Amino acid sequence: MMDVFSLLGHGFAVAATPMNLFFCLVGAVCGTLIGVLPGLGPVATISLLLPATYALDPLAAIIMLSGIYYGAQYGGSTTAILVNIPGESTSVVTAIDGYKMAQQGRAGEALAIAAIGSFIAGCFGTLVIALLGPPLALMTQKFASPDYFSLMVLGLVSAVVLANGSAFRAVSMIFLGLLLGMVGMDMNTGEARMTFGLIELSDGINFVALVMGLFGVAEVISNLEGVSTRIVNHSKIDSIWPSFKVLKGAWGAVTRGTLIGTIFGILPGGGATIASFSAYALEKRIAKDPSRFGNGAIEGVAGPESANNAAAQTSFVPLLTMGIPTSATMALMVGALTLHGIAPGPMIISRQPDLFWGLIASMFLGNAMLVIINLPMIGIWVRLLNVPYRILYLVIAVICAIGVYSVNNSSFDVYMTVGFTLLGYVLRKLDAEPAPLLMGFVLGPMVEENFRRSLITSHGDPMAFLQRPISLALLLISAALLISIVMPSVRKRRVEVFAE
Amino acid sequence: MKSLAWRGNIDFYSGLLLVAVAGVALLYIRTLAIGTVLEMGPGYFPLGLALVLLGMGLCLLVKGLLVSGPPVGMFYLRPLFFILLSFAAFGVLVERAGLILAILVQVAIAHFASRETTWRESSITGVALAATSAVVFVWLLKIPVELLP
Incomplete structure (x- = not known):
């Protein structure tokens, strides 16, 4: 226990250099910005800024990119409360009661509780990473290739759970992603695979081009469909300081939301969106008077906002300790780490303690910065909503183009x-989500590598995956997860959750 | 099938897309060494993936033909075409005509993607973007690209 705190202290020393503090602030501001702006999610933004971090020191880059992710959780609630437009999917439920509160002239209260809840949850989630990280990494170090393979399977299955809609189609998207991940040089023989004779493809499909196309640009096109609605903001914010009575009312919801979010973030198939939905459902269920919900209940803001922030932090646990991403954003972090020559996995903590502890310390600092960025400066962000999309999309398009081009300085990547x-646009129209595809694409090469290595060591016996206890357990969990989605009763509940 | 005006549904077209991708992949995988379980060639794992994808695609295709499902979403060709074209133009021009011209042309083409743009606003945005990008990307981040032809 004491050890963790001394290491954390070291982390603060690393994270508090002017350089790292600056990039932490840049990440937090960018995150708030995209959280406020609807139609530009963290996945697209992180991929957008990925090339720009290439010149940075790896720690500064990761600090900034993760700042964008958890910063977006703060920013998303602002628009949800003020104008009933959730900036992020994680803030969808916040809009239900938050906007009602704004209409009743309690916008300041809602914003303050959202920010305070987010801060408490963010700090708690970060503490959980610090406490859970080292023992989990130690455990993962004992993993052999069959265990890794099964772990990846679990990671992929979690992408199915997260996807909205039919599980079968989500699985097919994973396989499409896995296949796309095979493009490029074969790791063992060096032979070019599925490159269609193009030299540009020999290193594989450019990650940034794939993400930017599927998530960023396709999203822009979708937003340009039809006529844009002018956002009108009626609610005035008079005081951002909540009364003691409000704080007392929200306290329980913040605590429960934080715990739910922490657990959902770590679990495969959890993630911030589901955490916020679950927290809302729980608050509604245990409330003495459920009819208050939908009419401006403070718990309906406090619970989900705490949950999504806690989950945003703890979803780093599987990534930093086992090297598997549990969401599309974490898949991007794998890409970012790899771009900087760091293999995500259990070795990060022991081999690069500066990176691990520095990142954790930066999360505490970043969350503190976000409260300041979001509360006193709320007026600036609200004014940003007045920038019309007809100007914004031109800016996004140009930055995307330059971003993609600058990864390898190649026009081919732009094509x-x-x-x-x-x-991405066609998949949208077919109601197929691109997130499972991205997960498959990122994990593809690792899945193949571990599959091949496992079968070589077991002399071609596929039972190797079932004979090792760790591997067997992971496969059983994956199977249980998959079955639970297909089961009619769970399926019905899942549809309800997504439909709300 | 259901009626004369059967236009297909999302399952049918998703299936079609997957089968097409798997087909192209399989054609290419034919040229790779497959190997055996003990000595897997470069084509072993991709072959497995492509076959699974083909199977899933066929399932969706058949399901789409037999069971009615939600229709495919509306395609809005105007934003799709102009945004894609604007990116292609950027790609063609950035190395030949320099970054500034590439940005201006991209904005000019992307301008048509929305009906709500006005030339005044788009021109100002374009010039501002070109100037900012020149400073941020070329001058500060030192991306090796020419500004002018």
Whole structure:
């Protein structure tokens, strides 16, 4: 226990250099910005800024990119409360009661509780990473290739759970992603695979081009469909300081939301969105008077906002300790770490303690910065909503193009983005989610590597995956998760949750 | 099938897309060494994936033909076409005509993607973007690209 705190102290020393503090602030501001702006999610933004971090020191880069992710959780609630437009999917439920509160002239109260709840949850989630990280990493170090393979399977299955809609189609998207991940040089023989004779593809499909096309540009096109609605903001914010009575009322919801979010973030198939939905459902269920919900109940803001922030922090646990991403954003972090020559996995903590503890310390600092960025400066963010989309989309398009181009300074990557945008747009129209595809794409090479290694060591016996206890357990959990989605009773509940 | 005006549903077209991708992949995988379980060639794992994808695609295709499902979403060709074209133009121009011209042309093409843009606003945005990008990306981040032809 004492050990953790001394290491954390070391982390603060690393994170508090002017350089790292600056990039932490940049990440937090960018995150708030995209959280406020609807139609630009953290996945697209992180991929957008990925090339720009190339010149940075790895720690500064990761600090900034993770700041964008958890910063977006703060910003998303602002628009949800003020104008009933959730900036992020994680803030969808916040809009239900938050907007009602704003209409009743209690916008300041709602914003303050959202920010305070987020801060408490964010700090608690970060503490959980610090406490759970080292023992989990130690455990993962004992993993052999079959265990890793099964772990990846679990990671992929979690992408199915997260996806909205039919599980079968989500699985097919994973396989499409896995196949796309195979493009490029074969790791063992060095032979070019599925490159269609293009030298540009020998290193594989450019990650940034894929993400930017599927998530960023395809999203822009979707937003341009139809006529844009002018956002009108009626609610005035008079005081951002909540009364003691409000604080007392929200306290329980913040605590429960934080715990739910912490657990959902770690679990495969959890994630911030589901955590916020579950927290809302729980608050409604245990409330003495459930009819208050939907009419401006403070718990309906406090619970989900705490849950999504706690989950945003703890979803770093599987990534930093086992090297598996449990969401599309974490898949991007794998890409970011790899870009900087760091293999995500259990070795990060022991081999790069500066990176691990520095990142954790930066999360505490970042959460503190976010409260300041979001509360006293709320007026600036609200004014940003007045920038019309007809100007914004031009800016996004140009930054995307430069971003993709600058990864390898290659026009080919820009053309690839065009292709993936088309694919992303078609998938949208087919109601297929691109997130499982991204998970498959990122994990593809690792899945193949561990599959091949496992079968070589077991002399071709596929039972190797079932004979090792760790591997067997992981596969059983995956199977149980998959079955639970297909089961009619759970399926019905899942539809309800997504439909709300 | 259901009626004369059967236009297909999302399952049918998703299936079609997957089968097409798997088909192209399989054609290419034919040229790779497959190997055996003990000595897997570069084509072993991709072959497995492509076959699964083909199978899933066929399932969706058949399901789409037999069971009615939600229709495919509306395609809005105007934003799709102009945004894609604007990116392609950027790609073509950035190395040939320099970053500033590439940005201006991209904005000019992307301008048509929305009906709500006005030339005044778009021109100002374009010039501002070109100037900011020149400073941020070329001057500060030192991306090796020419500003002018």
